[in-house]
Amino acid sequence: SETRIMAHKNLKLTTLVAAGLLSTMTMQAQASEKELLDVLLENGVISKGQHKALEKKFAKSNGAKVSTKGGVRVKSADGDYSFQFGGRIMVDAGYSDEDKTALESGTEFRRLRMFAKGKLHKDWGYKIQVDYSDDALAIKDAYIKHIPWGLTIGNFKQPIGLEELTSSKYTTFMERSLPAVFATSHRIGVGVNRGGKNWSAAGSV
Numbered sequence: 001s002e003t004r005i006m007a008h009k010n011l012k013l014t015t016l017v018a019a020g021l022l023s024t025m026t027m028q029a030q031a032s033e034k035e036l037l038d039v040l041l042e043n044g045v046i047s048k049g050q051h052k053a054l055e056k057k058f059a060k061s062n063g064a065k066v067s068t069k070g071g072v073r074v075k076s077a078d079g080d081y082s083f084q085f086g087g088r089i090m091v092d093a094g095y096s097d098e099d100k101t102a103l104e105s106g107t108e109f110r111r112l113r114m115f116a117k118g119k120l121h122k123d124w125g126y127k128i129q130v131d132y133s134d135d136a137l138a139i140k141d142a143y144i145k146h147i148p149w150g151l152t153i154g155n156f157k158q159p160i161g162l163e164e165l166t167s168s169k170y171t172t173f174m175e176r177s178l179p180a181v182f183a184t185s186h187r188i189g190v191g192v193n194r195g196g197k198n199w200s201a202a203g204s205v
Helices: 001-024 028-042 048-061 176-180
Strands: 065-067 072-075 082-094 104-120 124-132 138-144 151-157 186-195 202-205
Touching: 028 048, 138 186
Parallel strands: none
Antiparallel strands: 065 072, 072 082, 082 104, 104 124, 124 138, 138 151, 151 186, 186 202
Protein backbone atom coordinates (compact mmCIF):
# COMPACT_ATOMS: atom_id res chain seq x y z
CA SER A 1 0.00 0.00 0.00
CA GLU A 2 1.01 3.66 -0.34
CA THR A 3 1.33 4.02 3.44
CA ARG A 4 3.66 1.03 3.62
CA ILE A 5 5.80 2.38 0.74
CA MET A 6 6.04 5.77 2.42
CA ALA A 7 7.00 4.15 5.72
CA HIS A 8 9.69 2.14 3.94
CA LYS A 9 11.04 5.31 2.29
CA ASN A 10 10.99 7.11 5.63
CA LEU A 11 12.91 4.21 7.17
CA LYS A 12 15.57 4.44 4.47
CA LEU A 13 15.72 8.21 4.82
CA THR A 14 16.03 7.97 8.60
CA THR A 15 18.82 5.40 8.24
CA LEU A 16 20.67 7.60 5.76
CA VAL A 17 20.31 10.63 8.03
CA ALA A 18 21.61 8.60 10.96
CA ALA A 19 24.54 7.39 8.84
CA GLY A 20 25.32 10.95 7.77
CA LEU A 21 25.27 12.22 11.33
CA LEU A 22 27.36 9.38 12.69
CA SER A 23 29.97 9.57 9.93
CA THR A 24 30.91 13.10 11.05
CA MET A 25 31.72 12.07 14.60
CA THR A 26 35.31 11.77 15.76
CA MET A 27 37.05 9.10 17.81
CA GLN A 28 36.26 10.98 21.03
CA ALA A 29 32.55 10.59 20.30
CA GLN A 30 32.72 6.83 19.79
CA ALA A 31 30.66 6.07 22.89
CA SER A 32 27.97 8.49 21.67
CA GLU A 33 27.94 6.74 18.28
CA LYS A 34 27.23 3.41 19.89
CA GLU A 35 24.56 4.89 22.13
CA LEU A 36 22.81 6.48 19.14
CA LEU A 37 22.94 3.25 17.15
CA ASP A 38 21.53 1.34 20.12
CA VAL A 39 18.67 3.85 20.47
CA LEU A 40 17.85 3.61 16.75
CA LEU A 41 17.80 -0.18 17.04
CA GLU A 42 15.62 -0.18 20.16
CA ASN A 43 13.11 2.17 18.51
CA GLY A 44 12.88 -0.02 15.42
CA VAL A 45 14.32 2.65 13.13
CA ILE A 46 17.06 0.31 11.91
CA SER A 47 17.27 -3.49 11.80
CA LYS A 48 19.85 -5.65 13.57
CA GLY A 49 21.67 -6.13 10.27
CA GLN A 50 21.81 -2.37 9.67
CA HIS A 51 22.95 -1.82 13.26
CA LYS A 52 25.82 -4.27 12.83
CA ALA A 53 26.84 -2.84 9.43
CA LEU A 54 26.79 0.77 10.66
CA GLU A 55 28.68 -0.13 13.84
CA LYS A 56 31.40 -1.80 11.80
CA LYS A 57 31.50 1.10 9.32
CA PHE A 58 31.95 3.76 11.97
CA ALA A 59 34.45 1.62 13.86
CA LYS A 60 36.62 1.53 10.73
CA SER A 61 36.43 5.31 10.38
CA ASN A 62 37.80 5.73 13.90
CA GLY A 63 41.12 4.01 13.16
CA ALA A 64 43.17 1.74 15.42
CA LYS A 65 42.63 1.73 19.17
CA VAL A 66 45.54 1.87 21.60
CA SER A 67 45.38 1.16 25.34
CA THR A 68 47.82 0.47 28.15
CA LYS A 69 45.62 -1.72 30.36
CA GLY A 70 47.38 -5.02 31.08
CA GLY A 71 50.25 -4.05 28.79
CA VAL A 72 50.47 -2.14 25.54
CA ARG A 73 47.54 -3.04 23.25
CA VAL A 74 46.90 -2.05 19.66
CA LYS A 75 43.69 -3.14 17.94
CA SER A 76 42.43 -2.47 14.44
CA ALA A 77 39.13 -0.62 14.10
CA ASP A 78 37.28 -3.71 12.89
CA GLY A 79 38.83 -5.92 15.62
CA ASP A 80 40.29 -8.39 13.10
CA TYR A 81 43.91 -7.61 14.04
CA SER A 82 45.46 -6.95 17.42
CA PHE A 83 48.81 -6.88 19.20
CA GLN A 84 49.55 -6.85 22.90
CA PHE A 85 52.90 -6.67 24.67
CA GLY A 86 53.33 -7.17 28.41
CA GLY A 87 54.79 -9.28 31.16
CA ARG A 88 55.04 -9.93 34.86
CA ILE A 89 57.67 -10.23 37.56
CA MET A 90 57.40 -12.51 40.59
CA VAL A 91 60.22 -12.39 43.13
CA ASP A 92 60.85 -14.64 46.12
CA ALA A 93 62.70 -13.16 49.09
CA GLY A 94 63.68 -14.58 52.45
CA TYR A 95 65.40 -13.07 55.48
CA SER A 96 66.49 -14.77 58.69
CA ASP A 97 68.06 -13.49 61.90
CA GLU A 98 69.09 -16.47 64.01
CA ASP A 99 71.87 -16.39 66.63
CA LYS A 100 72.29 -20.18 66.96
CA THR A 101 71.87 -21.55 63.44
CA ALA A 102 73.29 -20.03 60.27
CA LEU A 103 70.28 -19.66 57.96
CA GLU A 104 70.64 -18.11 54.55
CA SER A 105 68.81 -15.03 53.36
CA GLY A 106 68.35 -14.23 49.71
CA THR A 107 66.17 -13.43 46.74
CA GLU A 108 65.44 -14.98 43.37
CA PHE A 109 63.20 -14.47 40.37
CA ARG A 110 60.35 -16.93 40.52
CA ARG A 111 59.10 -15.67 37.19
CA LEU A 112 60.19 -12.88 34.89
CA ARG A 113 58.04 -13.19 31.79
CA MET A 114 57.58 -11.11 28.68
CA PHE A 115 55.00 -11.87 26.03
CA ALA A 116 53.53 -10.74 22.74
CA LYS A 117 50.13 -11.96 21.59
CA GLY A 118 47.23 -10.98 19.41
CA LYS A 119 44.95 -11.81 16.50
CA LEU A 120 45.53 -12.13 12.77
CA HIS A 121 42.66 -11.77 10.32
CA LYS A 122 39.99 -12.33 12.98
CA ASP A 123 40.15 -16.16 13.10
CA TRP A 124 43.82 -16.66 14.02
CA GLY A 125 45.54 -15.98 17.32
CA TYR A 126 49.20 -16.12 18.29
CA LYS A 127 51.35 -15.89 21.39
CA ILE A 128 55.08 -15.83 22.16
CA GLN A 129 56.19 -15.83 25.81
CA VAL A 130 59.65 -16.21 27.32
CA ASP A 131 60.57 -16.71 30.97
CA TYR A 132 63.75 -15.99 32.91
CA SER A 133 64.11 -17.97 36.14
CA ASP A 134 66.77 -20.11 37.83
CA ASP A 135 69.39 -18.16 35.83
CA ALA A 136 68.05 -19.56 32.54
CA LEU A 137 65.90 -18.30 29.69
CA ALA A 138 63.12 -20.58 28.44
CA ILE A 139 60.36 -20.35 25.85
CA LYS A 140 57.00 -21.00 27.47
CA ASP A 141 54.52 -20.23 24.71
CA ALA A 142 55.12 -20.09 20.98
CA TYR A 143 51.98 -21.04 19.09
CA ILE A 144 49.30 -20.11 16.60
CA LYS A 145 45.63 -20.86 17.17
CA HIS A 146 42.62 -21.15 14.91
CA ILE A 147 40.04 -19.56 17.22
CA PRO A 148 36.75 -20.90 15.72
CA TRP A 149 38.01 -24.50 15.75
CA GLY A 150 39.91 -24.20 19.05
CA LEU A 151 42.94 -25.67 17.28
CA THR A 152 46.38 -24.83 18.73
CA ILE A 153 49.73 -25.69 17.10
CA GLY A 154 53.13 -25.07 18.67
CA ASN A 155 54.57 -24.92 22.19
CA PHE A 156 51.80 -24.42 24.73
CA LYS A 157 50.56 -25.63 28.12
CA GLN A 158 49.02 -29.07 27.62
CA PRO A 159 45.45 -29.49 28.96
CA ILE A 160 46.07 -31.69 31.99
CA GLY A 161 44.08 -30.45 34.98
CA LEU A 162 42.30 -27.18 35.60
CA GLU A 163 44.80 -26.17 38.27
CA GLU A 164 47.71 -26.54 35.87
CA LEU A 165 45.92 -24.54 33.19
CA THR A 166 45.18 -21.70 35.63
CA SER A 167 47.77 -18.94 35.27
CA SER A 168 50.15 -18.35 38.18
CA LYS A 169 48.67 -14.84 38.30
CA TYR A 170 45.41 -16.27 39.60
CA THR A 171 46.38 -19.17 41.88
CA THR A 172 45.48 -18.80 45.56
CA PHE A 173 48.84 -19.97 46.91
CA MET A 174 52.45 -19.53 45.80
CA GLU A 175 52.71 -23.19 44.79
CA ARG A 176 50.26 -25.50 43.04
CA SER A 177 49.18 -28.66 44.86
CA LEU A 178 51.19 -31.90 44.76
CA PRO A 179 49.31 -33.61 41.86
CA ALA A 180 50.41 -30.75 39.58
CA VAL A 181 53.91 -32.30 39.44
CA PHE A 182 52.48 -34.96 37.10
CA ALA A 183 51.30 -32.37 34.58
CA THR A 184 53.35 -32.03 31.40
CA SER A 185 53.10 -28.24 31.41
CA HIS A 186 54.47 -26.63 28.21
CA ARG A 187 55.23 -29.02 25.36
CA ILE A 188 55.31 -28.90 21.57
CA GLY A 189 52.15 -30.38 20.13
CA VAL A 190 48.74 -30.02 18.56
CA GLY A 191 45.66 -29.44 20.71
CA VAL A 192 41.93 -28.86 20.40
CA ASN A 193 39.66 -27.28 22.98
CA ARG A 194 35.93 -26.58 22.79
CA GLY A 195 33.40 -25.49 25.36
CA GLY A 196 30.06 -23.97 26.17
CA LYS A 197 28.40 -22.20 29.07
CA ASN A 198 28.58 -25.21 31.41
CA TRP A 199 31.13 -27.54 29.84
CA SER A 200 34.56 -27.74 28.28
CA ALA A 201 36.67 -30.44 26.66
CA ALA A 202 40.27 -30.44 25.51
CA GLY A 203 42.87 -32.85 24.18
CA SER A 204 46.35 -32.69 22.74
CA VAL A 205 49.10 -34.81 21.22
